[in-house]
Amino acid sequence: MLREVAASLPPRIAAAEWSPDAGTEQLLAHAAHALRTLDAEHGPVLSGLSSILVRTEAVASSRIEHEYATLDDLARASVGGRANPSATVVARAGSALERLAASASDGVIAEAALLAAHRALMADDPVDAGYAGRYRDVQNWIGGGTTPRLATYVPPPAAEVPGLMRDLLAFVQRDDLHPIAQAALAHAQFESIHPFTDGNGRIGRALVAAVLRRRGLSAQVTPPVAVALAAERTRYFSRLTEYRDGDVDDLVRDLAIAVGTVCDEATLSALVLREHRAWLEALGLPPALVVVLAQEHSVTEDTLDGLLGDRAVAVVRRLCGAGVLRPLTERRRRRVWRVEGVAAEVEAFTVRVADAVVVRACRAA
Numbered sequence: 001m002l003r004e005v006a007a008s009l010p011p012r013i014a015a016a017e018w019s020p021d022a023g024t025e026q027l028l029a030h031a032a033h034a035l036r037t038l039d040a041e042h043g044p045v046l047s048g049l050s051s052i053l054v055r056t057e058a059v060a061s062s063r064i065e066h067e068y069a070t071l072d073d074l075a076r077a078s079v080g081g082r083a084n085p086s087a088t089v090v091a092r093a094g095s096a097l098e099r100l101a102a103s104a105s106d107g108v109i110a111e112a113a114l115l116a117a118h119r120a121l122m123a124d125d126p127v128d129a130g131y132a133g134r135y136r137d138v139q140n141w142i143g144g145g146t147t148p149r150l151a152t153y154v155p156p157p158a159a160e161v162p163g164l165m166r167d168l169l170a171f172v173q174r175d176d177l178h179p180i181a182q183a184a185l186a187h188a189q190f191e192s193i194h195p196f197t198d199g200n201g202r203i204g205r206a207l208v209a210a211v212l213r214r215r216g217l218s219a220q221v222t223p224p225v226a227v228a229l230a231a232e233r234t235r236y237f238s239r240l241t242e243y244r245d246g247d248v249d250d251l252v253r254d255l256a257i258a259v260g261t262v263c264d265e266a267t268l269s270a271l272v273l274r275e276h277r278a279w280l281e282a283l284g285l286p287p288a289l290v291v292v293l294a295q296e297h298s299v300t301e302d303t304l305d306g307l308l309g310d311r312a313v314a315v316v317r318r319l320c321g322a323g324v325l326r327p328l329t330e331r332r333r334r335r336v337w338r339v340e341g342v343a344a345e346v347e348a349f350t351v352r353v354a355d356a357v358v359v360r361a362c363r364a365a
Contacts, residue, residue: 002147005139007154008244010192013185014170020181024253028178031256034263035217042270043220064201064230071343072328075298079334088124096121096199097206101222104214109172109207111165117206121199131197135161140194153244155194164193172211179215183208184255188243205229208255223266228258231354257360265352269345276341283322289315293324297343301335 103113119133144151277294325337
């Protein structure tokens with residue numbers, strides 16, 4: 001039986017000072033340059049794929065929370081088909097990420113935007129829908145099952161959450177810290193506050209994208225850094241624990257490496273997808289159809305009918321024969337097809353990032 005619970009109280013960071021050592025400063029500079037370059041040189045290609053990058057980020061971010069779904073699952077769910085039950089959870093995570101990152105484009109990360117993103121994530125949750133879009137008024141904990149007796153971390157009491165969140169939102173409005181370091185510290189502080197009953201990890205990782213957007217490192221591209229973090233889930237959680245113990249340097253370095261890694265691999269993806277678009281154009285397809293097939297990992301029957309009208313059946317048959325499309329549903333209505341060139345490259349991107357993270361870890365060891 002529990003008589004009391006010892007909860008943690010994170011320090012206020014609105015005016016906290018931090019400066020990198022020479023090695024960390026170099027990592028931060030490389031990562032920032034990689035993200036700015038990706039956004040400037042390949043933004044026109046990848047901005048069209050922004051929804052896919054967001055979904056890729058949502059898939060990886062949700063995987064960290066043990067929610068597993070593929071891009072094919074998301075495609076089936078989009079037309080109401082039978083899909084992995086986690087697909088709807090991942091889709092909501094993507095919507096929340098997109099909403100929060102977009103809100104930061106005007107230079108402000110507002111509390112209302114943060115709460116709106118959480119509402120988009122949790123509105124249909126069978127357990128926590130009642131807490132969607134508002135801070136918790138109950139105690140929560142990480143690990144330990146149904147009681148906090150064996151919890152790995154007990155966040156601050158609910159009464160402390162509003163004040164800690166005001167402090168955090170003041171911190172993310174600062175412009176005197178390196179943007180990637182600021183994103184790392186803001187994320188770890190958010191996870192330490194754990195302001196919601198559920199969805200903290202996914203909203204906290206969406207906050208990283210929002211900080212990078214607000215600071216101008218990315219205007220068109222949302223870097224899916226959770227793909228790198230998910231590849232080493234245990235290491236990622238250990239960095240959050242180190243932050244709570246007062247060691248922030250490794251956390252900042254890991255996020256800088258994650259940003260640099262996904263930017264390097266996204267640059268390759270942009271080049272591959274340019275070739276994919278050129279191939280589609282060489283097939284003599286209608287320009288509007290080329291745009292869709294060059295930017296989406298799946299396409300629905302409604303979309304094809306709207307673009308092609310009476311020609312849809314014949315064109316789909318031709319594209320399936322050419323290996324451009326592959327059916328993901330077997331029913332006769334509300335069908336959906338996988339766009340092989342885009343979907344395969346997005347999956348390859350995820351594998352390349354994971355491989356690069358493993359190589360990095362082996363070198364560090």
